[in-house]
Amino acid sequence: MAPFPYCRLPSGISFGNRKPLLVLGVCLLAGFIYFLREKRMSAVPIFSMSLFPGVEQRRSGLYGKEFPVMTPWGAPLVWGDSESSVWRRDEFAHLGARTGLAILAIGNYNHYLQRLLSSAELYFLLNFYVTYYILTDRPRELDPPLKLGLNREMRVIPVAEMPGWDRLGLRRMALLATLIKEQINLEVDYVYCIDVDQEFTNPVGTEILGKLTATLHPLFYGKPRSSYPYEKNPDSQAFVAEGEGDYYYSSEFYGGLCSKVLAMAQTCSLLILQDQDKGVRAQELEESYLNRYLINHRPTCVLSPEYNWWESPGVPDVPTQRLHSIGRQCLSSGNYKGDTNAC
Numbered sequence: 001m002a003p004f005p006y007c008r009l010p011s012g013i014s015f016g017n018r019k020p021l022l023v024l025g026v027c028l029l030a031g032f033i034y035f036l037r038e039k040r041m042s043a044v045p046i047f048s049m050s051l052f053p054g055v056e057q058r059r060s061g062l063y064g065k066e067f068p069v070m071t072p073w074g075a076p077l078v079w080g081d082s083e084s085s086v087w088r089r090d091e092f093a094h095l096g097a098r099t100g101l102a103i104l105a106i107g108n109y110n111h112y113l114q115r116l117l118s119s120a121e122l123y124f125l126l127n128f129y130v131t132y133y134i135l136t137d138r139p140r141e142l143d144p145p146l147k148l149g150l151n152r153e154m155r156v157i158p159v160a161e162m163p164g165w166d167r168l169g170l171r172r173m174a175l176l177a178t179l180i181k182e183q184i185n186l187e188v189d190y191v192y193c194i195d196v197d198q199e200f201t202n203p204v205g206t207e208i209l210g211k212l213t214a215t216l217h218p219l220f221y222g223k224p225r226s227s228y229p230y231e232k233n234p235d236s237q238a239f240v241a242e243g244e245g246d247y248y249y250s251s252e253f254y255g256g257l258c259s260k261v262l263a264m265a266q267t268c269s270l271l272i273l274q275d276q277d278k279g280v281r282a283q284e285l286e287e288s289y290l291n292r293y294l295i296n297h298r299p300t301c302v303l304s305p306e307y308n309w310w311e312s313p314g315v316p317d318v319p320t321q322r323l324h325s326i327g328r329q330c331l332s333s334g335n336y337k338g339d340t341n342a343c
């Protein structure tokens with residue numbers, strides 16, 4: 001009996017004669033698998049964690065330029081006009097997600113509030129449920145309250161805090177944790193924490209929603225890891241050892257599911273307290289602890305510098321400027337932040 005009886009076709013074509021056919025078949029199959037894989041990669045930018053490990057710099061064309069649209073661990077790297085973002089917005093379109101925007105405004109930073117809120121009414125998660133949570137020491141300054149769009153609400157939470165970037169940089173995570181636990185968690189699905197010294201300048205939609213979302217710091221976008229200002233003091237809880245970390249994130253805009261942001265805010269405020277107990281303070285305050293946390297808990301959604309942009313020689317050009325940091329721009333141009341006249 002022939003060892004491989006099924007290798008013979010009834011027509012009697014020998015195995016040897018079928019070699020070219022076999023090669024062609026294998027090529028076609030390989031091509032088909034490659035096609036499927038490519039299609040899947042461009043269509044699965046969301047939470048594709050373990051699908052294609054090692055896909056570091058998947059790029060997509062936008063306005064004639066190439067941009068990475070996926071992180072090394074498979075999370076989407078978001079540019080608002082990319083194909084993946086269109087796909088993500090479609091995904092969320094029918095889910096009716098409710099989102100909170102938490103804003104801290106203390107002292108003369110209150111003067112930024114109206115600008116941020118009116119720009120959010122124009123551009124932030126339009127047609128979705130949005131609640132603004134405003135923690136302020138001057139609740140009266142919001143009178144008369146801004147007229148909000150449909151399905152948009154505002155909660156003003158009076159807080160007794162002293163102004164100062166260095167003080168509040170160590171307090172915001174604790175304030176946020178308490179507020180999420182006691183109120184935000186009961187009212188919305190997602191919560192985003194935003195610096196008040198910013199302004200939306202173009203649409204920011206549901207492409208930003210994720211379990212845990214962080215934004216790339218524009219000054220370190222595309223730069224080598226050795227240039228990131230991670231905390232260098234080994235005594236600090238924010239310390240990052242050499243070789244650790246993927247990106248450097250900005251503290252001006254981050255968020256995600258309430259439970260995930262609560263866990264992050266609780267952990268960071270604990271690390272801050274532990275440092276304070278030892279008389280240690282990380283160089284970049286909240287941003288240092290945030291970066292430490294995000295090394296241990298990688299974000300599931302990473303926003304490009306479109307969502308944290310300002311005009312400065314160190315900040316890269318982006319296809320669309322969506323969230324403009326007025327405060328950081330003032331600093332980079334040598335003006336004092338929080339000064340009503342200067343900025």
Ligand code: UDP
Pocket residue numbers: 103104105106107108109110162163164165168169194195196197251252327328337338
């Ligand atoms: N902040 C405030 N009052 C202050 C200092 C800071 O309300 O006196 C809040 C405000 O929301 C601000 C955020 O804390 O946007 C972070 O401060 P800042 O924007 O100065 O920090 P940076 O963007 O430089 O990290």
Ligand code: MN
Pocket residue numbers: 195196197252325327328
């Ligand atoms: Mn700021």
